Amino acid sequence: MIERMTVHNLYIFDRNGSCLHYSEWNRKKQAGISKEEEFKLMYGMLFSIRSFISKMSPLDMKDGFLAFQTSRYKLHYYETPTGIKLVLNTDLGVPNCRDTLQQIYSTLYVEYIVRNPLCVLGESLQSDLFSSKLDSFIRALPFFSVRAA
Amino acid sequence: MADDVLFEFLHMEIVAHVYKEHATREDIDKERVTCVSTLELMGFRVGQGLIERFTKDCPTFKDDLDVMKFLCKDFWSTIFRKQIDNLRTNHQGTYVLQDNKFALLTQLSSGKQYLEEAPKYLAFSCGLIRGALSNLGLESVVTAEVSLMPSCKFQVVIQKL
Numbered sequence: 001m002i003e004r005m006t007v008h009n010l011y012i013f014d015r016n017g018s019c020l021h022y023s024e025w026n027r028k029k030q031a032g033i034s035k036e037e038e039f040k041l042m043y044g045m046l047f048s049i050r051s052f053i054s055k056m057s058p059l060d061m062k063d064g065f066l067a068f069q070t071s072r073y074k075l076h077y078y079e080t081p082t083g084i085k086l087v088l089n090t091d092l093g094v095p096n097c098r099d100t101l102q103q104i105y106s107t108l109y110v111e112y113i114v115r116n117p118l119c120v121l122g123e124s125l126q127s128d129l130f131s132s133k134l135d136s137f138i139r140a141l142p143f144f145s146v147r148a149a
Numbered sequence: 150m151a152d153d154v155l156f157e158f159l160h161m162e163i164v165a166h167v168y169k170e171h172a173t174r175e176d177i178d179k180e181r182v183t184c185v186s187t188l189e190l191m192g193f194r195v196g197q198g199l200i201e202r203f204t205k206d207c208p209t210f211k212d213d214l215d216v217m218k219f220l221c222k223d224f225w226s227t228i229f230r231k232q233i234d235n236l237r238t239n240h241q242g243t244y245v246l247q248d249n250k251f252a253l254l255t256q257l258s259s260g261k262q263y264l265e266e267a268p269k270y271l272a273f274s275c276g277l278i279r280g281a282l283s284n285l286g287l288e289s290v291v292t293a294e295v296s297l298m299p300s301c302k303f304q305v306v307i308q309k310l
Contacts, residue, residue: 115154115256117161117270118263128262 005093005143008073010134012109014122015083017043021125025138046077046085066098080105094143108134153230160253164188164269185272192276193283200281203227213307216285217244224281229253242307246278247300254299267295271303278303 009024019039031038046065053065067076069092076088078101086101112130113119119127138144167187171180203224210216221233225248235247253270257263271293279291288308295301 112256115157117164118257118266126262127258128260129256129258132259 005145006091007094007138007141007144008089008091010089010104010138011039011042011085011087012125013039013043013046013085013087015085016122017047018122019043019124020084021130021134023131023134023138025144042087043085046087050079063098066096076101078102078105084109090143100141104134104137108137157253157256160270160273163191163273168269185268188269188272189276189279192273192278193280194276195273196277196280196282197284198280199228199277200224200284204285210285213242213287214238216282216287217246217305220278220281221246228277242309244305244307246303246305248303249300251295251299251301254295254301258298260298262298264295264298267298267301268293271295271301275303278305282307 006026008027009022011019012021014020017040019042022035022039031041033041049068050065054061064079065077067074069075072092073089074092074094076090076094076097078086078098080086084105086104088097088101090097108130112127112133113125114121116127116130119125119130125131167184171184171187204219207219210219217236217238221236226232229248229252231248231250231252233246234249235245237245237247251271251274253274254267257267257270275291275293279289282289282291282305290306290308291303293301293303
């Protein structure tokens with residue numbers, strides 16, 4: 001059985017909960033609500049899970065919330081020290097993506113958004129350069145295959 | 150690595166600050182001209198200082214072309230960590246310096262997006278060139294044009310007295 005791995009979509013939130021960027025590559029089913037509501041739902045869930053985890057952890061917390069998985073997909077999470085939250089939904093074959101998300105932040109967000117004087121921090125990301133670089137980066141990932149499971 | 154961005158961030162803020170200062174005027178064109186000349190004058194003074202510093206150990210230049218070559222190679226690489234990619238001249242005082250990956254534009258876009266905003270970020274560098282030339286004894290008029298980011302051209306016209 002050939003293992004097909006793929007990336008479904010990516011969300012980037014700032015520390016206030018505004019969704020700065022959303023892209024999808026292989027999403028078969030939509031949420032059935034408007035994009036705005038979807039972003040609020042996602043952010044709300046992240047906020048709740050983080051607080052839940054830190055309260056209920058039976059041991060001292062190290063990295064905190066990393067990922068959750070269902071029978072069909074896995075959601076990976078990475079939060080930067082500046083409060084930028086990256087969420088990546090992939091299918092189950094993909095191992096821990098923390099490094100990938102960290103790379104997306106440092107080589108794409110910091111390079112093309114923070115260093116772009118015309119991108120206002122806190123507003124949704126308009127830069128075409130960022131979007132195209134992000135797209136090539138995701139497509140080049142070893143676990144991205146165009147034929148989704 | 151962090152050193153490169155220090156100047157970039159400062160430059161971004163300078164441009165934003167100059168535009169904010171003049172934003173109260175109603176006339177958009179006049180405001181743009183004022184902002185661009187403010188930035189260019191800043192670059193002029195910086196360019197004058199930088200060229201003194203960079204040429205303190207150099208022998209005198211033979212002619213204008215030599216000066217331009219110095220600008221394209223040593224001056225540009227010390228400031229922007231790369232040389233000018235192409236220098237053209239009509240041998241009558243006009244030079245065109247082409248930089249295919251201008252350091253202050255690479256993060257903005259790699260095509261047409263943000264094209265109207267690009268001149269704001271070139272004004273300071275035009276002043277740099279003009280200041281450098283002025284302190285080497287050459288009065289000039291420097292303009293910049295950009296049609297496809299991050300490549301841009303600086304046109305230098307030497308003023309013969």
